[in-house]
Amino acid sequence: MKNYSKQREAIITVLRDMKTHPTANAVYEKVREIIPNISLGTVYRNLAALRESGDILAISIGDGFDHFDGDKKPHIHLHCRECKEITDLYMTEDPAGEFATSQGFVPDTSVYIVSGICKDCISKQENQI
Amino acid sequence: MKNYSKQREAIITVLRDMKTHPTANAVYEKVREIIPNISLGTVYRNLAALRESGDILAISIGDGFDHFDGDKKPHIHLHCRECKEITDLYMTEDPAGEFATSQGFVPDTSVYIVSGICKDCISKQENQI
């Protein structure tokens, strides 16, 4: 087999357990709790490889960092333009993936990002009137 | 009114007309045909502002560049891991946006990226057997 190292194993574990959408640096900080002398370059290299192979997702919301996600169950990333939070919203199916399949494309990962204003920020705006 | 300049106008026009998913630099090259002495910084500044305001989309596929898209009609970006092409697949509705709405989120833009292997690359693989 190829592609094994305890560093990669730890990175995957950390990503599967984190419910946030950490940056490469946040993953690095977390993995150091398991492997204290892991290198930041190793984290970047493995995140890039895992993304390329479709084992993890990467999402971009315009804050200058890539955010990573170890959860491949179909879900939407609700990105609030106000508070900048990313919240997960789970779907029972993957509509885009299924539509892609029907067109002859063979999908393996789907990234959904819906930007707008979240429930909480709408309440706050209404209270200000 | 605010936010007007002929540079921004030209950037929007170029993005609406391009059917590809250009990088900031590709937008810059194209806009220079209209405004030869426009600055690359101006292109970046406007692309960031237009993205922030939800007037254009940005998509990230892991090649180190942000790609921009002036088309807000609901569509999926089919990203082939083999040939790296991004193809548009139009939907009649925006399933994730509608689902988000039903949960109290107020959406304004949706980005869909489905990664996998495109029709053409599958044919090529089959021919190789």
Next chain:
DNA sequence: AATAAAAACAGTAATGATTACTGATTTTGA
């Protein structure tokens, strides 16, 4: 159409997230 404040610009310098490099270590497959 004159004017002043605000916004945006061109051009350039700086930043910093990410990638590349090198010699050491780990993993793999026989």
Next chain:
DNA sequence: TCAAAATCAGTAATCATTACTGTTTTTATT
């Protein structure tokens, strides 16, 4: 057990993007 292949830690380099500065354009008001 051993050698080739892969990965690593640590560090240096890259380069897409952002910030800065003095100038020009736009806006809003008279």
